[in-house]
Amino acid sequence: MTYADILLLLGSGFLAGAVNALAGGGTIFTFSALVAIGLPPVTANATSALSVLPGQIASTTAYRREIATAFRRLLPFSIISAIGGILGGLLLLNTDESAFRALVPFLILFATILFMLTPRIASFGEGLAARRKSDAPGALxxxxxxxxxxxxxxxxxxxxxxxxxSLSLTEGRDFHALNAAKNWLACIMQGLAVVVFIFSGAIDYRAVVIVATASILGGWGSVVVGRLVPQRMIRWFVIFTGLALSCWYFVR
Incomplete structure (x- = not known):
């Protein structure tokens, strides 16, 4: 790993930590940086997942009161998230490197489009929540x-x-309840996927230390960034970067 590689990982980790705290979507930066320094795509994805996990856990602990209140209602979601996270991790490890590399531009483009449609997705969820008859999670x-x-x-x-x-069906329009549930379930699904990655040996721990440290610092620095840069500009920066990266992977 060269000094340029280290600087790239530090920058992507810091940026991901700040963006995740302010708008979400920071994984695009860490994954792309790990691929850029030469890690195979599957290893890069597993390494990125472990690198951003501490930040997710820290965000979740801030909502421990809301999670405790909604724990029984979230239990079915927690179980299905655990199963799905393990299945997703195993699916990644059983995907051929060349096949996953071919999927990367589509995955990044998909994530970017989702990010662009966040307000519409939130409105759709609120509409479903308004028609719900019970707080209990249904089959849908x-x-x-x-x-x-x-x-x-x-x-x-x-x-x-x-x-x-999906969570608006049970959490309604309460931002704190929705965010608490989202963070809690994200920790479960990615945490168990990371366990699968660790036991498989698919993680580059040198990169994890660099990216995770920078990501934590970026999360702290997001307070300053949030005051200086409007959130709308941050969102468009993530969208532009995601589209540019997906195009780059398509032609690469």
């Missing part, structure tokens, strides 16, 4: 969450946005 909500969990264990970028739709 649980099935959607299972699909999100498999995707989250497999790639991860954009899974939080996908959960805005």
């Amino acid at each position: 909500a649980t099935g959607l969450q299972g699909l999100v969990a498999i995707y989250g264990g497999y790639f991860g970028a954009g899974m939080g946005i996908m959960m805005l739709g």
Whole structure:
């Protein structure tokens, strides 16, 4: 690993930590940087998942009161997220490197489009929530969450946005309840996928230390970034970068 590689990982980790705290979508940066320094795509994805996990856990602990209140209601979602996260991780490890490399531009483009459609997805979820007759997760909500969990264990970028739709069926329009549930379930699905990656030996721990440290610092620095840069500009920066990266991977 060269000094240029280290600087690239530090920059992507810091940027991902700040963007995740402010708008979401930071995994696109860490994954792309890990591929750029020469890691195979599957290893890069597994390494990125472990690198951003500490930040997700830290965000989740801030909502421990809301999670405790909604724990029984979230239990079916938690179970399906655990199963889906493991399945997604196993699916990634059983995907050939060349096949996964071919999927990368589509996955990044998909995550970017999801990010662009966040307001519409949130409105769709609110509409479903307005028509719900019970707080208990139904078959539709649980099935959607299972699909999100498999995707989250497999790639991860954009899974939080996908959960805005499925979780609105039970959490309604309460931002804190929705965000608490999203963070909790993201920790479960990606945490168990990371366990699968660790036991398979698919992680580059040198890169994890660099990216995770920078990501934590980026999360702290997001307070300053959020005051200086409007969130709308941050969102468009993520969208532009995602589209540019997907195009680059398509022609690469």
